[in-house]
Every structure is written in structure tokens, then in C-alpha cells.
Amino acid sequence: MKAVIMAGGKGTRLRPLTCHTPKPMVPLLNRPCMEYTIDLLKKHGITEIAVTLQYLPDVIRDTFGDGSRYGVSLVYFEEAIPLGTAGSVKNCADFLDERFVVISGDTLTDIDLSAAIRFHEQNNALATLILTRVETPLEFGVVMTDEGGRITRFLEKPSWAEVFSDTVNTGIYVCEPEVLSYIEEEREVDFSKEIFPSFLQAAKPLYGYEASGYWSDIGSLEVYQQAQFDLLDGRVHLEIKAQEIAPRIFLENDVRIDSSVRLEGPVYIGENVHLQAGVAVGAYSILGKNTVISSGTKLSRTIIWENSVIGKKAEITGTTLCRNTRIADCVQLGEGAVIGDQCLIGAKSVVKAGIKIWPNKEVGENATVTTSLIYGAKQTKNLFGTHGIKGIGNVDITPEFVTRLAAAYAYLLQAGDKIALSACAHPFAQLLKHSIMTSLCSSGIDTVDLGIGNSPLIRYGVRSLACKGGIHIYMAEPVDDKEIVIQFIDHAGLPISRDLERKIENAYWQETYIRNLNRLGALQVEHHVQEAYLHALVQQLNVSSIQRQRFHLLIDCEQRFFPTFLAPLLHALGVTVDYSSIQEGIRKKGADLGVRLDKNGEQFVLFTEHGEKLATEQITALQLLACSGQHRRIGLPVSAPIELEHMAQLLQMEVVRTKVSPRSMMEVSSEQRFHPMFDAVYSLMRILSYLASEEKPLSVLLELLPACHMEKKTVFCPWAAKGKVMRRVMEENKGKLLELVDGIKVYDSNGWVLILPDSEDSHVKVISQGATAETAATLASSYARRIAEYQFHEKREIDSL
Template sequence: MKAVIMAGGRGTRLRPLTSHTPKPMVPLLNRPCMEYTIDLLKKHGITEIAVTLQFLPDAIRNYFGDGSAYGVSLVYFEETTPLGTAGSVKNCADFLDERFIVISGDTLTDMDLSAAISFHEEKEALATLVLTQVETPLEFGVVMTDESGRIIRFLEKPTWAEVFSDTVNTGIYVCEPEVLSYIEDNREVDFSKEVFPTFLSEGKPMYGYSADGYWSDIGSLAVYRQAQFDMLDGKVDLEIKAQEIAPRIYFENHVRIDSSVRLEGPVFIGENVHLQAGASIGAYSVLGSNTVVATGAQLSRAIIWENTLVGKKTEMTGATICRNVQIAQSVLMGEGAVIGDNCHLAAKSVVKAGVKIWPDKEVGESATVSTSLIYGAKQTKNLFGTNGIKGIGNVEITPEFVTRLAASYAYLLKAGSRIALSACTHPFAQLLKHSIMTSLCSSGIDTIDFGIGNAPLMRYGVRGLQCVGGIHVYMAEPVEEKEIVIQFVDQDGLPVSRDMERKIENAYWQETYVRTLHHLGELHVEHQVQQAYLRALMERIDLASIQRQRFRLLVECEPRFMPTFLAPLFESLGVTVQYGAIQSGVSKQGADLGVRLDKNGEQIALFSDRGEKLSAEQLIALQLLACSGQHSKIGLPVSAPMELEHLAQLLQLKVVRTKVTPRAMMEVAPEERFHPMFDAVYSLMRTLSYLAKEEKPLSFLLELLPACHMEKKTVFCPWASKGKVMRKMLEENKGKPLELVDGIKVYDSNGWVLILPDTEDSHVKVISQGATAETAATLASSYARRIAEYQ
């Protein structure tokens, strides 16, 4: 049995720890992470090991040598270009002439590899994935197996709505040599994205072994610290190679302690550390070799690498310090601060909580560092939510923030690319648009300013002017809450894909920017988008029929842009409009229709001539009727009732069931310039066209729409419990008809229930449909109770 240790990762999310250090060499209790992997393989009798290298390969090769000092034989395979996880293993093909195990050099685990290998042999598997359960599965591959352990579903890095379990792929694989024949030579190939999905689609014997024991992917600064705390707490079954001089107080050789030093376990003190008189080392501190802690310094939960000096009376709590750092006296360091290699912090300086300082920087005497030097900190949550980036204006969404965000976006584009920009009428939204414009142009990106607009106008203009993307900024309603929304669209005018969102987020967190003086972007102003949109819209409706009906509308909308934008359209159609609140009464105003348009022009609410508000299902049904003959294909979310699918089929509309996200529904027909469910004005015009054709009031037509009995509930669920809840939901409903397009949809004789984790809040949504309203309510309540119990 041989092994491959994957040791080529850059560990960008761990910067600045990994700026000068390969991720597998990041120390855990003063030993490289990869050393624990070698120990684990040796413990299970695996001593012939290939090591894949790419980033700073000599640091790994020089430290471990041929492996003889560790009781193993190491052979190195270096990549000159990135080959991906599977490509890296294929690069070792000459070495892998028998069954082998793949394991990461940057994870910490004590899992029973022998048991996983025995399971693999018993199942006669081509590949066996070692699985575990985690609280937050978003950064891993989520896996589902049948009763025998055979993998039946695999999804890499899902969104919360796609999470169907908390069981994930650990990146530890037991493979037969035949696996290599499925990997192309000298090409970037990934196990999770390409090889395993191929095995799944071709029905190859691929199994999942659910392992007990500790497993931690050292993928973030918080996890890096927690892994060492877990080691000190004895949660990991491994040898701590130091002397335990008192309960959970570990010393390596030649530690020097002066008088009145205070030690509170658990702590780890490395070789040749000097603790001077009066120093205080609090619980969960880890000091690397040759570190000096001067008189009166106070440390708590501090992780310090080798060759670092901590000056007199310096205080740090929850900080991480890399190697060769000089910290002068009376320095104050906040929780979560991270200091890179070779930095110098002068006396009385202050590093605020969460600040990261990249290697080779100096902080002057009495200086206060409140923002990261060179690179920014990763935020604790994703930037993107369901419908773009949201935050409180001038608090979370500031000009500084959008400048960095736009620069991150520009990094992913080719120089000279054209990006469209627009914003609502709010002065702060306009200000942010100009900050974005400046940042893009300074990065070599051309910008086209559409002026004041909304999301449908942005989508239309991007396609019409052949831009590679667009950004729209608006102040959401109610304005008193001051929530700013930033929406990105791609070259087709669709909301950017989740993959693109991740790329923007990664570039933002790493502050990977491009600034240039050689090719500054050009600024163009384009004020004809509104007129072009309206002209194209007029071509899609029956003008004469609408003009004959002389409709009277009561329209509620934002007061500054929409009335001006809509005025020429209503005038040409002979529609009389009164602007005001719907609560004033549609029938009282003598209107044929009440209309509420959201500020961003995407969502519409309709009220009949009798003042009845259309339900969400009635509105979609009306939109389907209004769009028949104009559209051939439409996306319906999995949350929509079956009756709407039947209605669409009667109208000869091809239906594709999709996730509930706007992009998923829109990309069913990406060639369409108007998307009825996300373009309020187009939806209104199509509705008027339909009503004019039928020559019946809306109240009459509502009675002809199919009856749908739906129930919706929102159940509180902590983020850490969502994966477990979804796994238990799957386990409980095994054998029932299931749909996993988005969340988990369970069918039974009484109807169906959709269980959908919220992507922005600590909630799970429950949507049900039944033959009667009571049935739907009972179904929803039943599953809501189970979600609460599963937590």
C-alpha cells in the first residue's frame, strides 16, 4: 500500500501565515502540519509515500528530506503548472503501481485509515471516499450514500440551498491504480469536479466510508487556532512530542523560566524558549522554538511561531504571530490580530482586533493600526446573498468598501473590458456608483454610465451594448433602514453565477488588485437605454387592444424615477394613471387594476378591480397566461405548485424546474431580453395586453385560475445545525419520492413539502402544497416541528 500526500496548496485563506510558508508547513504545536500526516500513515503501516509539490517546494523538501528521519520513504513530484487534485496524483503515476491512499498534507486527523482500507477491499471499490460530518459544509463536497455505502450523490461546495447533508468528503481517498486511467496527462483535473462525477454518471463502484475520529481542514485562521486548542485538550489521538511537566503543560527541551513566571494550562512551550521574570502565559498559548517573552509581558491564547521576541509589558490576547517577529515593549495587541514573518512593532504601538499585518512591515512607535497593512481581513460571512451584496449605507457599504470591491471585480476581467453602471435616484447610491466607476477605470476597465435606472434596465442595456457585465446600486425600501444593495450581472444580463461570486469574494478577501497608469479605463455616458428598452417593450405588446380599453390604473411606486420613466409609455397606450398608495382603494378610485412596483423594478404586486390582492401563485399563473405566444420556455422554481406546470403545458410553454434563485429561473431562456418574473414593467404591460385581448376584468379571470393550497413557514435553525438537519431529513424520508434540485422536496400522498435552508439567515424555510389548505398547513407544521427537533 502506498500513499500520496497532497502538499502543493498555497493556503491563500491563511495569509499572512502562508505568505512565506507552504500550507503543509504551517506549525501545529511547533511541528509542521504535514508531519502529523506522515505519523498517521506510518501508524497504519504505510511508509512508501509520494509528495506532490508546487508552492515553495524547497521548504518541504529541505525539511523532510528522504523521510528516513521519520521512518518513511518520501519521493517528491513537483508541478511546474497547476494540475488540480487529480492531475497532481496522475503526475505520480510511475510511482503508483498498486493500491494507494490520497491524503492532504494540510489537514489534521486521527481517523482509522486501516478501517477505511478494509472497507474499500470488502466493497471491491474503484475509489472510496473517507467521509465525516461537519457543522458548516459549504466549503466541502457534500456526499450521500445508500445503505451499502455506495455514493449516489455528490455536490462540490454547495450553497446553503443545495446542502442536503452535513456529511462531507475529507479529501482522503483509497484508490485502485485504475483510477489513474480516468485522469488526463498534463492537464488540470480535479477529483471532486470531474473524476468523481464521471464515476457517478458511469455507475463505477465508488463508495463512502463514514469515519469516526477527529478531522480538521486547516482552511482558515480561526480553524488553524482551534486545531491547536483541540490538540492541547486531548481531542486528537496523537502524540504531543514534548514533556508534560504538569497536567496539560507541555515543555520541549531546554526551556528557561525565570522567577515569578505564571503559567496557566493548557500551554505548549517550544525548545529554547526563554520566559523572563514576571511573564504571564495564559491558557491555550503556544510558543515556538527560540521565542523570548520579556519581563511583565502578558499572553493569553497566543500562538507564536519560532524566533520571536515579545517585549516587556506587552499584552496580547488571541493573537497569532509568525516567525522572526520583533515586538517592542508595551505593545497592545487585540483579539484575532495576525502578524506576518519578519515584522517589527515599535514600543507602545497598538494593533487593533482582527488586524492582519503582512510580512516585512514596520509599525512605528505609539502608532495605532486599525486596518490591515497591505491586505484586508476575510469577512466572517459571504459578501453575496440571494440577490446581490447588501449592507447598511455608510456603515457596512461605504465608498471605501465599493472601491475595493470594484477593484476585486476588475482583477477578474481583461483590460479594456466594458462594464455598465447604474444606480437609483438616492444620492448615496449615486455616490457609490461614482466610487465604483473610479476604481474600475483606474484598473484599466472601461465603464458605461447608464445614469439613473433599475435592474431590468441594467440587464437590457448590458445585452444591447455588448458589455461583459454590469453593476447596479440601489437603496432598498423602506429607505429609513438605509440598506444598500449592489447587484452584478454577466454579459447576458443575468445575475452573475455563484462561481463568479466566489471569485469576486476571494479577490476581495485577498485584496488581489490591479492598478495601472499605462491603460486607464475610459468613461462613457449612455442616456438612451431607457428609450431603447421602451421601444423594444412596445414591440412585445398589442398596442391597439390596450388603447381601445382605456385602462385606469392606481399605481404605487417610488415617486422620483418611476413616474417619469413610465409617463411616455402610459401616454402612448392611452392609460390613465393615478399615483398613490394602494390602501386608498382600487375600487374606490374606479381603477381597473391596482399595481405596486418595487423600487428596483423587478417585483410587482397586482390588485383586481375589486381590490383583491393576487397571491404569489395567482400572479405567476397570470404571468404565464400573459406570456403565452411570446415565450416558448420558462423557468419555474421547485417551490411553485404543480398546477402552474400543468397550466404552462396547456399554453404550450416548455417548463424547466429550477432552483429558487433569480439566475436559475432566468438562465432557462438566456436569450430573452425581458424576464416576466423579474421585470415588473414588462409583466404589467403583458398583463394589460392579456386583459385587453380577453375583454374581461381581472376579478372575473381570477375565478378561472387554478386553485393552489400552499403553506409557508420559517423555522429558526442555527448555521451550525443546518447540515445535520438536512441529513436527518434525508434519512427519515428514504424510500419516498424526493427531488433535490434545491433543498429537499418530499412527495407523499397528501402533497409535497420543500425544506430549503436560508442562504442569508439562520432559518430553514418550509413550503408545502396539499389538496386542501388544512392539508398543506398540517404538512408544513409537521416538518417544521421535525426541523426544531433535529437541532
């Protein structure tokens, strides 16, 4: 039995720890992370090991040598270009002439590899993925198996709506040599994205073994810190190579401790550390070898790498310090701060919580560091939500924030790419647009300023002007909440993919920016997109029939933009308008229908001539009717009632069931310049055109629409419980007809119910449809109650441990 240790990772999310150190070499209790992997393989009798290298390969090679010092034999395979997980293993093909284990050098685990290998043998598997359960599966691959362990489905880095379980791929595989024959040479190939999905599609024996041991992917600074705390707490069944002089107090050799020093376990103190008089070392502190802690200093939950010197009377809490750092007297370092290699922090300085300081930086005396040096502010969650980036104006979303955000976006573009920009009429949104424009141009990206607009306009503009993408900023309603939304658009006029969102987030967190005076971006101002949009929209309408009908509308909308924007269109169509609130009364105004337009121009609410408000499903049905001649293919979300699908089919429209995200729905008919579900003006004009051709008022048409009985509920669910809840839903509905396009959709004789984790809040949405309103309400209430019970049972199980 042989093994491959994947040790090529850069660990960009761990920077500044990994600026000079490969990710597998970051120390855990003063030992390289990869050393624990070698020990685990050796424990299970695997001593012939290949090591794949790419980033700073000599650091790893020089540390471990041929492996003899660790009781194993190591052979190194270096990649000139990134080959992906499977490509890296293929690069070792000459070495792998028998069954082998693939394992990462940058994870900490005590999983029973022997048990996994036995499971693999018993099932005659081609490949076996070792699985484990985690609280938050978003950064991993979710895997589903049948009762025998055969893999039935998996999703790589899913959204919350795709989390069908809390069981994930650890990246540890048991493979037969035959696996190598399916991997192309000298090409970037990934196991979880390409090889394993192809095995699943071809019905090859692909299995998942659910392990019960400890497993942690050292992928973030917080996880890096927690993994060491877990080692100190004894949660990881791996050897700690130091003497335990008191319960959970570990010392290596030649430690000098003054008699007045106070130690509070658990702590780990490395070789040749010197703790001077009056030092207090609090719980969960780890001190690297050759470190000096001067008198009167207080440490708590602090990780210090080797060869660092801490001055007198410093206070360090929850901070990580890399190699060869110098902290002067009376310095205060805050929770979550990270100080890179060979930094000097001057006397009486304060480094605030969450600040990251890049290697080789110097902070002067009496300085207060409130923003990271090179790095931006610490992020605790994803930037992007379902509809873009949201935050409170001038609090979360500031000019400084959008400047860094735009620079991160520019890093992923090519010099000379053209990006369209627009914003709503609010002055602060316009200010942010100019901040983004400046940042993009300084990064070599050309910009096109579309002025005041909305999302449908910028989508149209991006396509008509052949831009690489676009950014739109608007103040959400109600304006009093001061919430700003930033939307990114791709070259096809669609919301950007989740993959691109992740890349922007990573570039933002890492602040890998490009600034170049040799190539500044050009600025173009384009004032004709509105005119072009309206002209193209009119081409989609039966203008003469609308003109004959002489509609009178009551439109409730924001007053800075829409009245001016709509005036030429409505004038051309012979439509008269009152711009006022719906509350003033449709009948009083003598309107044929009332419309409340969403400020961003994507959604709207309709009211009949009698003032009756249409339900969401009724508006969608009208949109299908009105657009049937123009759209032959339409995307309907899994949350839409089945009657709408039948209706669309009767209208000879091809229906594709999609996720509920706007991009998923829009890309089904991406060739269309206007999308009825996300362009309120276009959709409204199509409905007017349909009403004119039918020569019937809206209230009469409503009676012809199918009846849909829907119920929606929102159930509180902590982030840490979402994966467990979804797993329980899957387990308890085994044998029923399930649809897993987005969330879990359960069908039964009474209708269906969709369980959909919210991607932005600690909630789970429950959407149901039944034959009657009572049936739909009963279904939704039943599942809402179960979701609450699943959380209670999980908590009770944890409390009993």
C-alpha cells in the same frame, strides 16, 4: 500500499501566514502540518509516499528530504502548471503501481486509515472516499450514500439549499491503480468535479466510508487556530512531541522560565524559549522555538512562530505572530489579529482586533492600527446572499468597502473589459456608484455609466452594449432601514454565478488588487438605454389592443424614478395613471387595476378593480398566461405549485424545474431580453396586453386560474445545526419520493413539503402544498415541529457526551 500527499496548496485564505510558507508547512504546535500526515500514514503501515508540489516547493523538499528522518520514503513530483487534484495524482502515475491512498498535507486528522482500506477491499471498490460529519458543510463536498456505503450523490461546495446532509468529503481517497486510466495527462482535472461524477454516472463501484475520528481542513485563520487548541485539549489522537510537565502544559528542550512566570494550561512552549520575570502565559498559547517573552508581558490564546521577540509589558490576546516578528514594549495586539513574517510593531502601539499585517511591515511608535496593512477588514461570513450583497448604508456598505469590492472584481477581469454601472435615484446609491466607477477605472477596466436605473434596465443594457458584466446599487425598501443592495450581472444579463461570487469574495479577503497607471479604464456615459429598453419592450406588445382598452391604472411606486421612466411608455399605450398609494383606494380612483411596484423593478403586487390583492401564485399564473406567446421555455422554482407546471404545459411552454435563486430561473430562458418573473414593467405590460385581448376585467380572469393551496413557515435553526437537520430529514423520509433540486422536497399522498435552509439567516424555510388549505397547513406545521425537534435531539446527544 502507497500514498500520495497533496502538498501544492498556496493557502490564500491563510495569508499572511502563507506569504512565505506553503500551506502544508504552517506549524501546528511547532511542527509542520504535513508532518502529522506523514506520521499518520506511517502509523498505518504506509511508508512509500509521493508528494505533489507546486507553491514554494523547495521549502517542503528541504524540510523533509527523502523522508528517512521520519521513517518513510518520500518521492517528489513538481507541477509546472496547476493540474488539479486528479491531475496531480496522474503526474505520479509511474510511482503508483499498486493500491494507494490520496491525502492532503494541509489537513489535521487521526482518522483510522486501516479501517477505511478494509472497507474499500470488502466492497471491491474502484475508489473509496473517506467521509466525516461537519457542522457547516458549505466549503466542502456533501456526499450521500446508500445503506451499503455506495455513493448516490454528491455536491461540491453547495449552497445551503443544496445541503442534504452534514456528511462531507475529506479529500482522503483509497484508489485502485485503474483510477489513473480515467485521468488525462498534463491537464487540470479534479476528482470531485470530474472524475468521481463520471464514475457515478457510469455506475462504477464508488463508495464512501464514514469515519469517526478527528478531521480539520486548515482552510482559514480561525480553523488554523482552533486545530492547535484541539491538539492541546487532546481531541486529536496524535503524538505531541514535548514533555508534559503538568496537566496539559507541554515543554520542549532547553526552555528557560523565571520563577515568577505564571503558566495556565493548556500551553505549548517550544525549544529554547525564554520567559522572563513576571510573564503570564494564559491558556491556549503556543510559543515557537527561540522566542523571547520579556518581563511583565501577558499572553492569552496566542500563537507565536519561531525566532520572535516580544517586548516588556505587552498584552497579546488571540493573536497569531509569524516568524521573526519584533513586538516592542507596551504593545497591545487584539483578538484575531495576524502579524506576518519579519514585522516590527513599535512601542506603545495598538493593533485592533481582526487586523492583518503583511510581512516585512513596520508600525511606528504610539500608532493605532485600525485597518489592515495590505489586507482589508476581517470578514466573518460570505459577502453574497441570495440577491447580492446587502448591508446598512454608511455602516456595512461604505464608499471604502465598495472601492475594495470593485478592485477585487477588477482583479478577475481583463484590462479593457467594459462594465456597466447603474444605481437607484437615492443620493447615497449614486455616490457608491461613483466610488465603484473610480476603483474600476483605476484598475484598467472601462465603465459605462447608465445613470439612474433598476435591475431589469442594467440587465438589458449589459446585453445591448456587449458589456462583460454590470453592477447595480439600490436602496432597499423600506428606505428607513437604510439597507443597500449591490447586484452583480454577468455578460448575459444574469446574476453572476456562485462560482464567480466565491472568486470575488476570495479576491476581496486577500486584497489581490491591480493598480496600473499605464492602463486606466475609460469612462462612458450612456443615456439612451432607457429609451432603447422601452422601444424593445413595446415590440413585445399588442399596442393597438391596449390603446383601444384605454386602461386606467393606480400605481404605487417610488416617486423619484418610475413616473418619469414610465411616462413615454404609458403615453404610447394610451394608459392613464394615478401615482398614489394603494391605501387611497382603487375604486375611488376608478382604476382598472392597482399595481405596487418594487423599487428595484423586479417584483410587483397586483390588485383587481375591486381592490382584491392577488396571491403570489395567482400573479405567476397570470405571467404564464400573458407570456405564453413570447416564451416557449420557462423556469419554475421547485417551490412553485404543481398546477402552474400543468398550466404552462397546456400553454405549450416547456417547463424546467429550478432552484429558487433568480439566476437559476432566469438562465432557463437566457436568450430572452425580458424575463417575466424578474421584470415588473415588462410583466405588467404583457398582462395588460392579455387583458386587452381577452376584453375581460382582472377579477373575472382570476376565477379561471387554478386554485393553489400553499403554506409557508420559517423555523429558527442555528447555522451549526443546519447540516444535521437536513441529514435527519433525509434519514426519516427514506423510501419516500424525494426531489433534491433545491433543498429537500418530500412528496406524499397529501401533497408535498419543501425544506429549504436560508442562505442568509439562521432559519429553515418550510413550504408546503396540499389538496386543501388545511392539508397544506398541517404538512408545514408537522415539518416545522420536526425541524425544531431534530435540533433539540442533536443538542441533547451532544450534552450527554
